[in-house]
Amino acid sequence: MGSELSSAPGAAVRAACRTGVLTGPTPGLALGYVQANLVILPRDWAFDFLLFCQRNPKPCPLLDVTEPGDPEAKSVAPGSDLRTDLPAYRIWKNGELVEEPADITAYWRDDLVSFVIGCSFTFENALLAAGVPVRHIEQNVNVPMYRTNIACKPGGRFSGPLVVSMRPLTPNQAVKATQICSRFPRAHGAPVHFGDASAIGVRDIVQPDYGEAVETRAGEVPVFWACGVTPQAALMQAKPPFAITHKPGHMFLTDLRDTDLEGE
Amino acid sequence: MGSELSSAPGAAVRAACRTGVLTGPTPGLALGYVQANLVILPRDWAFDFLLFCQRNPKPCPLLDVTEPGDPEAKSVAPGSDLRTDLPAYRIWKNGELVEEPADITAYWRDDLVSFVIGCSFTFENALLAAGVPVRHIEQNVNVPMYRTNIACKPGGRFSGPLVVSMRPLTPNQAVKATQICSRFPRAHGAPVHFGDASAIGVRDIVQPDYGEAVETRAGEVPVFWACGVTPQAALMQAKPPFAITHKPGHMFLTDLRDTDLEGE
Structure with a gap:
């Protein structure tokens, strides 16, 4: 099926x-x-x-x-x-x-x-179609996701950290991925960060807060995108009754x- | 001042x-x-x-x-x-x-x-900077605006027609304007129509519903953009108490x- x-x-x-x-x-x-x-x-x-x-x-x-x-x-x-x-x-x-x-x-x-x-599935399809690798798909695991020290803008009773997903890419691939993802503002758009994970409050790249860790290879840097788990983190923080x-x-x-x- | x-x-x-x-x-x-x-x-x-x-x-x-x-x-x-x-x-x-x-x-x-x-002032500045003429600025009048037969998607108690603004351009200028305005989705973005005004329910191009008529010259077509007066039209239709x-x-x-x- x-x-x-x-x-x-x-x-x-x-x-x-x-x-x-x-x-x-x-x-x-x-x-x-x-x-x-x-x-x-x-x-x-x-x-x-x-x-x-x-x-x-x-x-x-x-x-x-x-x-x-x-x-x-x-x-x-x-x-x-x-x-x-x-x-x-x-x-x-x-x-x-x-x-x-x-x-x-x-x-x-x-x-x-x-x-x-x-x-993010939308831009992942576009990345694959352009020959940009998506490691967690290659490794058949869930994308690694991390809570950052970047605060979302509060809205009423909702607030919380930006949660990001990560895909390892070479600098050249990261530039290509930025161009491709910029075309999809309604599917998280361009990356929010790349390189030094600690700069956005990620302590240990091999211990994601959600999903599973993936391999970062020689010559690759971690590239981070805003993630759709962010609203679930805001829900957990705001604690609406239902x-x-x-x-x-x-x-x-x-x-x-x-x-x-x-x-x- | x-x-x-x-x-x-x-x-x-x-x-x-x-x-x-x-x-x-x-x-x-x-x-x-x-x-x-x-x-x-x-x-x-x-x-x-x-x-x-x-x-x-x-x-x-x-x-x-x-x-x-x-x-x-x-x-x-x-x-x-x-x-x-x-x-x-x-x-x-x-x-x-x-x-x-x-x-x-x-x-x-x-x-x-x-x-x-x-x-629209945002994209008008970009048009002028790129050498695309903006007729109502040249003629020092308000931009002509028209109620169309295109219905907005209703939202709760709000509904109403799409209101458009119009700027006359040559086809070549219209292509350039489309490219420029596509960069500004948060300032009404690309045009919604060009050419035959009756196709979007505009009966008389020289009698705008808001603003003032402008001259369309030989070789030019009217180009229409979504307009910020649309929410005022929706307000008039929904009649909130205040x-x-x-x-x-x-x-x-x-x-x-x-x-x-x-x-x-």
């Missing part, structure tokens, strides 16, 4: 989630379609979170925001149902992870607002093509 | 407004500094308007959104006071324009949220440089 879904459209992956056929991670599925992070909050918290995203567009590039109670991501995936169309979710209560269900229909409320947020997110790596497949996120 | 302020920083124009020295329009002032549209709404309406802007980034590119009750545009103009730092404002009640004061201190409330929105905007042409001067709005 995995291989069928790799060349399927985004809607086919959503259908596979909805029918319970797919409960695993989504990297490599529906290649060329935009995958997205998901954050769901009660309306009472939604304005603050929308402010937080507006002020921190690199880690939190908004692709779609729903009306309160509407489970359909009308703009990026008409006909979708955000309650069933992801392979796995996380339920948060007071900033604590309490459950990881495959369906959130039982948790749905009329006041929930969903935020669909761009994801929130839902995707389970990391288990993303929402949209109808957008990667190329739709280029430029404006 | 006009000529002094034309080469002054944004903060000097804000100070001139605050002290009552400047009550006139701002085009040509603090050249190189980003000028912005302003919309102020009660918190109860702010989430809907933030949704509307998020869904319609070409007419409503957000540069800053304040916390409820905070009159300072902390991100784009630290130390500013949005109640006094514009030359003139418009007070709206139930979608009707009721007053045009030079100061809104008397109207301020603890629940007001301010939206600072990018403006709202404040800038008076057209009387913009908010930020500390941002035009070049800060390039790219991401």
Whole structure:
């Protein structure tokens, strides 16, 4: 099934989630379609979170925001149902992870607002297509992610550190990657840092805070991008009474093509 | 005073407004500094308007959104006071324009949220610097603006037509303008249409809905950009009980440089 879904459209992956056929991670599925992070909050918290995203567009590039109670991501995936169309979710209560269900229909409320947020898979596809290596894909592990000492701009009750992902590249590849990723401001855009990890508060590059360490080879420098885990870190800090997110790596497949996120 | 302020920083124009020295329009002032549209709404309406802007980034590119009750545009103009730092404002009640004061201190409330929105002056400076003519500046009139038959994506209680501004250019200049404006997605970005005005519902090019008509010369076509008057049209349609905007042409001067709005 995995291989069928790799060349399927985004809607086919959503259908596979909805029918319970797919409960695993989504990297490599529906290649060329935009995958997205998901954050769901009660309306009472939604304005603050929308402010937080507006002020921190690199880690939190908004692709779609729903009306309160509407489970359909009308703009990026008409006909979708955000309650069933992801392979796995996380339920948060007071900033604590309490459950990881495959369906959130039982948790749905009329006041929930969903935020669909761009994801690095989009620019990784573009990097690979341009011959720039992506080490964690080569090594078949999750991308290494680090909490930095760079503070996000607070938005209402939300604040927290910028979380970054890291890919080792040669300087020449890093320049190429910067050019390519600059084309995708709604998929985290250009890197935020390269080289000395301690300059952004990363103590030990082989001990990521999320994901798994990857090999940095001779002649390569670590290159850091703003990461979609940043809003989850802000959620843990703000401790809203109730929130839902995707389970990391288990993303929402949209109808957008990667190329739709280029430029404006 | 006009000529002094034309080469002054944004903060000097804000100070001139605050002290009552400047009550006139701002085009040509603090050249190189980003000028912005302003919309102020009660918190109860702010989430809907933030949704509307998020869904319609070409007419409503957000540069800053304040916390409820905070009159300072902390991100784009630290130390500013949005109640006094514009030359003139418009007070709206139930979608009707009721007053045009030079100061809104008397109207301020603890629940007001301010939206600072990018403006075409930014890309006009870039066009002029590149030798692309801007007819309404040559003719010393307000840019002609038209309501189109293109509907904005609704956001909560806000909806309405896309309003566009028009500048006549030769095809060659239009290509150059498209390249230049694509660099400024937070100042309305690339044009939305050129040529046949009736295709976007503009009945009579010499009778703009806002601003003044300009001459289109032999070999030129009308080129249309998303316009910052769009949110005012949405306000008039949604009829919130209370709202404040800038008076057209009387913009908010930020500390941002035009070049800060390039790219991401």
